[in-house]
Amino acid sequence: MLTEKDKRSFQDYLTQKGLKLSGPRMKILEVVLQGTKHLTANEIYGNVQKRYAGIGYATIYRTLRLLCEAGLCMELKCEDGVCRYEHAGDDAHHDHLICTKCGRYVEVVDPEIERLQERLFKVNGFFPQRHRLELYGICRKCKG
Amino acid sequence: MLTEKDKRSFQDYLTQKGLKLSGPRMKILEVVLQGTKHLTANEIYGNVQKRYAGIGYATIYRTLRLLCEAGLCMELKCEDGVCRYEHAGDDAHHDHLICTKCGRYVEVVDPEIERLQERLFKVNGFFPQRHRLELYGICRKCKG
DNA sequence: GCTAATTTGATAATGATTATCAACTTCAAA
DNA sequence: TTTGAAGTTGATAATCATTATCAAATTAGC
Structure with missing residues (x-):
């Protein structure tokens, strides 16, 4: 690689x-x-x-x-x-789903969420630079 | 207060x-x-x-x-x-819009984003616990 | 008020990251 | 290919937010 x-x-x-x-x-x-x-x-x-x-x-x-x-x-x-x-490779921006038990990181993207975030920037008069979204939960494997 | x-x-x-x-x-x-x-x-x-x-x-x-x-x-x-x-007061969960120039924190919520996040958890087989969303940009005042 | 259990303030410890510095590499020019 | 100025390295000290330690002081139920 x-x-x-x-x-x-x-x-x-x-x-x-x-x-x-x-x-x-x-x-x-x-x-x-x-x-x-x-x-x-x-x-x-x-x-x-x-x-x-x-x-x-x-x-x-x-x-x-x-x-x-x-x-x-x-x-x-x-x-x-x-x-x-x-x-970084060539893959685009992504967010993370993180298992609070085993610590596993899963990369996810939701174009719809990205779009709504842009709207939040605009509505509040902010010039957008970047964002960070982390979703914490328990993955299937750890849930048993 | x-x-x-x-x-x-x-x-x-x-x-x-x-x-x-x-x-x-x-x-x-x-x-x-x-x-x-x-x-x-x-x-x-x-x-x-x-x-x-x-x-x-x-x-x-x-x-x-x-x-x-x-x-x-x-x-x-x-x-x-x-x-x-x-x-915490009585206000519900919210995310943050943060100005990278002046450090100001603005509290925001978008129910649509919240909903889509839940979907991301589900689609990936995660039991949802909490999340963190931070939007970094430059606020109107600092943009001039 | 008494007393056992909890709390406090001062300070040492921790753990990730950064700064320092003398010795070592790199690389472009001779 | 040698050379030397500029950049890099490894060891380790320093930093900075947060936690742990511990003897002395406070709290709350009797």
Whole structure:
């Protein structure tokens, strides 16, 4: 799942910003894009360690920020106070359905809801930037 | 805005839990219910200090938790990683429109959106518990 | 008023994230 | 290919909101 396109995309972003593509950055990009979605920085640190020992915490955080800025990742500020990261891929915006028992994240979109949100912005005289919708419940598996 | 009903409500909650209604708890209840909505614990601490010096940080946090449990307050986990509190009053559930320039919070509800959210839960086999919807944009005043 | 149970304030601890800094890499030009 | 200025790294200290700890002070039912 680590395409040449992604690599180039990261490379381009760095160059454009006058930054450099280092070994650690490349390794982190690889592990993040090949791993599961919705991992914490700590979990990503663990995954990176497994394959490439020696990369520090700070570099994980720094690189995750770069990946977000480059549009390759998205940061979710979760209710437990910890950030989770999902690789953005080419998929459009989506919201999340979150199981409060097992912590599973399901991605959902409802175009109708999106439309009504735009209306709420307009009605209240706000220029829309972004939104966050999280639905908390218990998934079928946990409900038993 | 601190009604007898609120006092009784807090008192009842404490009694029912085998807890006590102390001076500090009463003072914090008063300041919180009379103050603005969407304040941080830190801001509430400041407001309490102004009127009743000597109450410690820990007591603010502890009492805010009790007020939430008693249904007199609600905690909002905000994107900046800080919690804000709003007194629940009798008003129903609502979502928030947040100005990214001035930080203003506007409370909004759209019954249609609420309905569609329920449908999303159902379609995905989730038992619904609660949700969080935050709309970020720039308010008319800041837009100029 | 007495007393057991609860609460308080001060402060240390926690846990995620960010800042610091000397040593190490990168990369474009020579 | 060597070089050196600029950027990066890992270790670790710092930060910041929130919680835990604990001895001293308060509360409420008798």
